[in-house]
Structures are given as C-alpha cells and as structure tokens.
C-alpha cells in the first residue's frame with residue numbers, strides 16, 4: 140500500500156508495538172506521537188526508532204490516519220478533544236484498538252467528516268517488543284465505516300494481520316470471550332499458585348511444573364479442541380474425590396472454592412460430551428453447587 144501519514148494518540152504498549160511494525164514495514168512516511176506528557180511521547184519515539192513527539196492533540200500534523208491507542212476510558216474524551224482541536228480533514232480515518240468498545244465512541248470526529256472504525260488486534264501486547272516481533276498472523280477484528288475498513292484492512296494486512304469483520308453490537312460480548320481465553324487464564328493460574336503456596340510447595344518448584352501444565356493444556360485445547368483436551372478427576376467422573384478436593388480448597392479459601400466449583404460445573408459439561416453418564420454429571424454438579 141502507498142505510504143501513509145499517521146498520528147498515534149496514546150502510544151503505550153499496543154501503540155508502540157504497532158507503530159514499530161508499521162515503521163519496520165516502511166508503510167508510514169510521517170508519524171506523530173502524542174501521549175499525556177511530552178516525556179512519555181519521547182520515550183515512545185525512542186522505542187519506535189522514528190516519529191515525532193508532539194505535546195498536544197492540537198499540534199499534531201495533518202494526517203490521513205489517526206490511531207487512538209489510549210486506555211479505553213480515555214477514548215471518547217480524546218475523540219471530543221480531537222473534534223474540537225485537531226487538524227482533521229474530511230475523509231481522514233480515525234480508529235481505536237479497543238476490543239470492548241465499538242467505533243461509535245468516535246462519533247464526535249464524524250462531525251468533522253472523518254471516517255471512523257475500530258481494529259482490535261487479538262493478542263496480548265504486555266511486552267511491546269515481543270508483540271511487534273510476533274505480530275504476523277494476528278487476527279484483527281474490524282468494524283466501522285466501510286470506507287475506513289477498506290483502508291485499515293490494507294494497512295493491517297500489510298503488517299501480516301488477518302483482518303475480519305465483526306458486528307458493531309457484538310463487540311462487547313466477543314470481548315468477554317477474549318477475557319475468558321486470555322485474562323482469566325492468567326487468573327486461573329494465579330488460583331493454582333495460591334493453592335500450591337498454601338500446600339507448602341516451594342515457588343521455584345511450582346513455577347517449573349506450572350510451565351509444562353499450562354503449555355500442554357494450551358496446546359491440547361488448540362490442537363485437539365476442548366472436548367478431547369479435558370483430563371483429570373471430573374473427566375474421569377470421580378465424584379467423591381472432587382467433593383473431597385472442593386472441601387480441602389474451601390479449608391484454604393472460600394473464594395478459591397467458589398471458583399473451583401464454578402469451573403468444575405463447566406468441566407462437568409465437557410465431561411458429559413466426553414461420554415460421562417448423565418447421572419454422574421448430575422452428581423458432580425450437585426456436590427459442586429451445594
């Protein structure tokens with residue numbers, strides 16, 4: 140695609156990773172960076188290896204593309220201040236990268252004739268350098284004005300993104316799926332760590348076996364599918380063991396026991412798909428939900 144001009148408003152983890160990939164691919168000929176403070180914008184530019192730190196939205200240069208990659212709760216406010224202060228021209232594309240919010244939060248800049256959209260790259264940007272290196276093949280959920288989507292599809296495909304459309308009204312629910320698959324996976328590992336610690340296993344030891352447990356579970360889920368991936372006491376229908384285990388977790392923490400039970404009922408549904416007799420599934424759920 141032709142070289143583009145881009146402003147990034149809010150260039151933190153995601154903004155820096157994407158900005159680095161856009162520059163590395165030679166797609167952007169002029170890049171403006173505006174964070175809350177000029178010091179932060181300078182640090183972002185240093186990471187990117189290009190671009191110009193700009194102290195406020197009102198001073199950002201004219202640009203064909205405007206990416207808002209601030210925290211979600213700042214996006215609408217920024218869209219309003221961009222409508223009032225930024226050098227936006229009709230036909231410019233303004234987009235954000237939130238998974239939970241739709242492009243509708245950008246409607247203030249539509250009043251200036253901008254095209255609006257959201258592009259949500261479905262991956263973690265916790266480590267921007269690593270995310271930039273591994274961006275190739277990342278699925279990007281896109282919605283908004285059709286003309287904006289055409290331009291953004293070209294841009295994100297040029298960096299190896301796999302762009303697909305998502306219904307504007309489905310964004311929040313789809314994002315809940317990502318929360319389960321990514322954030323709550325982390326939270327579940329935290330639960331495991333708390334239980335190991337309470338049981339007196341040394342951190343250095345559980346870190347070692349956690350690695351193989353988590354990686355093999357993730358591999359099995361993604362290669363075999365959920366139904367074939369589930370193993371363990373619920374999959375084997377060991378009702379009394381599950382009950383004893385639930386009570387031992389409860390002895391450590393009521394909060395963890397609630398999670399053990401809630402996740403156990405979902406596991407029992409998977410067990411049923413694996414062929415557990417319905418009466419065993421009912422018994423398991425009764426023990427867990429009591």
Ligand SMILES: NC(=O)c1ccc[n+]([C@@H]2O[C@H](COP(=O)([O-])OP(=O)(O)OC[C@H]3O[C@@H](n4cnc5c(N)ncnc54)[C@H](OP(=O)(O)O)[C@@H]3O)[C@@H](O)[C@H]2O)c1
Pocket residue numbers: 148149150151152153154173174175176179180207208209210211213217235236237238239259260261262263264265
């Ligand atoms: N992180 C992920 O894994 C991930 C994945 C997919 C989508 N996303 C989405 O990407 C977006 C950015 O997330 P992130 O994790 O990259 O956030 P982040 O690391 O917290 O970075 C946010 C950046 O926004 C800047 N900022 C905050 N308020 C601002 C304002 N009023 N004006 C200008 N800049 C402002 C901050 O600047 P200062 O440094 O000056 O405070 C910071 O550089 C969010 O919409 C998020 O939902 C994130």
